[in-house]
Amino acid sequence: MEGRASVKVAIHQPHYLPWLGYFAKWAAADLFVFLDTVQYEKNGWQNRNRIKTRDGPRWVTVPVRARLGTAIRDVPVDMTQPWRARHFAAIENAYGAAPSWRHHRDELQSFYSREWDRLAPLAVASAEWLGRKLGVSAPTRLASDVNLPDEAKVDATGRLVELCRAVGADTYLAGRDGELYLDRARFAAAGIAVETQRYEHPVYAQDYGEFAPFLSALDLLLMHGDEALGILCGGSTWSRLSPEPD
Numbered sequence: 001m002e003g004r005a006s007v008k009v010a011i012h013q014p015h016y017l018p019w020l021g022y023f024a025k026w027a028a029a030d031l032f033v034f035l036d037t038v039q040y041e042k043n044g045w046q047n048r049n050r051i052k053t054r055d056g057p058r059w060v061t062v063p064v065r066a067r068l069g070t071a072i073r074d075v076p077v078d079m080t081q082p083w084r085a086r087h088f089a090a091i092e093n094a095y096g097a098a099p100s101w102r103h104h105r106d107e108l109q110s111f112y113s114r115e116w117d118r119l120a121p122l123a124v125a126s127a128e129w130l131g132r133k134l135g136v137s138a139p140t141r142l143a144s145d146v147n148l149p150d151e152a153k154v155d156a157t158g159r160l161v162e163l164c165r166a167v168g169a170d171t172y173l174a175g176r177d178g179e180l181y182l183d184r185a186r187f188a189a190a191g192i193a194v195e196t197q198r199y200e201h202p203v204y205a206q207d208y209g210e211f212a213p214f215l216s217a218l219d220l221l222l223m224h225g226d227e228a229l230g231i232l233c234g235g236s237t238w239s240r241l242s243p244e245p246d
Contacts, residue, residue, distance in 0.1 A: 008195075009169035011035050011143070011160060014072060014123035016062055017049040017130060017216040020232040021175075021199040027136045027233050028197075029173055033163055034127075035143045036073040036120045040066045047075075047119055049216040053094045057212050060087045064119050073144050075119040088112040091218070098207065100225040104133060133221055135229040141167065157183040161190050171195060179241055188243035195238045202235045 010029035014036055015022060026032045040046060048061035063078035088109060095101045111129060116122040120142075128140060148162045160182070164172050171193045174182060178196045187194050201213045206223060220228045 006171055007031070007167075007169045008171040008173055009033060009164055009167055010138075010173040011163055012175075013038060013041075013046060014120050015045045015049070015127060016047050016123045017060070017126050017218050018045070019049065019214055020201065020217050020220060020235065021197070022127070023131060023134055023136055023217050023229075024199060024233050024236040025173055025175070025197055026131060026138055027229065028236065028238065029138045031167055031169065032138050032140045033143055033146070033167065034120075034124050034140060035163075036124070037071055037143045037159075040064075040070050040072050040075045040119070042066070046072060046123060049218075050212075050214070051091060051094050052206055052208055052212050052215055052219050053090070054208050056208070057215060058090065058094070060090055060216075062087075062116075062119065062122060066119075072123075073118070073120045073142075077116050077119055077122060079115070079117060084112045084114075084116075095207075095219075095222045098222040100222045103225065104222065107133075130217055130221065134217060134232070135226075156181060157186050161186055161192060164192050165190060173197065173238070174241075182241075184241055184243050194241040196241060198237045198239070200235045200237075202231050204231050 008029050009031045010025045011033040012022065012035060014034045047064050048059055050057045050059055063081045063083055064075050065078050066075040143163060146163060146166045160172060170191060174194055174196045176196060176198055182194060184194060203211050204220060204224060217232060220232060224231060
């Protein structure tokens with residue numbers, strides 16, 4: 001009798017127009033869970049990212065009104081500011097001559113014509129749109145839509161273990177720092193393997209001089225189109241953690 005196929009899950013906070021490593025992890029998973037139940041981080045990646053302009057990398061930041069301790073799913077967007085028009089204009093100015101700009105321009109314009117009153121749906125939608133255009137096919141879920149026991153919501157490892165159990169995953173795909181903060185024994189006790197990502201940022205052709213790493217994956221998509229997914233996935237290597245620290 002053949003055994004059940006392994007199900008790999010990646011779990012990550014929603015990020016606005018995420019970077020290459022985010023999508024490389026997503027592409028390696030069978031399911032990607034947006035962790036929208038944890039606290040919003042000021043000056044993080046949840047509401048901002050970088051594009052490359054004639055003057056170098058530039059931040060595009062969604063203005064929010066968040067109090068300390070607010071869950072990502074509850075963070076409101078500051079709708080008094082014309083950030084949507086500014087972001088689209090900045091992207092068009094930066095990439096108007098990029099090889100794939102004309103192919104994606106109308107959908108980007110449509111995206112930025114929508115009203116967003118909360119950060120999480122905006123960040124998720126930006127990631128899902130970019131993921132589709134890159135060719136990442138793994139389905140997604142929101143952590144807030146998964147019922148977890150109350151005790152699992154207190155600490156990071158418990159939350160991740162219970163999310164894996166709830167979605168039927170037997171392998172958790174962690175970032176490079178996973179081995180530093182995860183309780184491996186608790187994953188092992190739950191029968192869940194842990195694989196960690198090592199990401200070596202690929203160098204690819206960009207406009208405007210010297211290569212700039214750690215931009216939104218929008219940069220790679222608009223510069224390299226259908227080749228973008230192969231380029232970004234080429235930076236990943238995965239290793240399985242032993243149940244106990246070495």
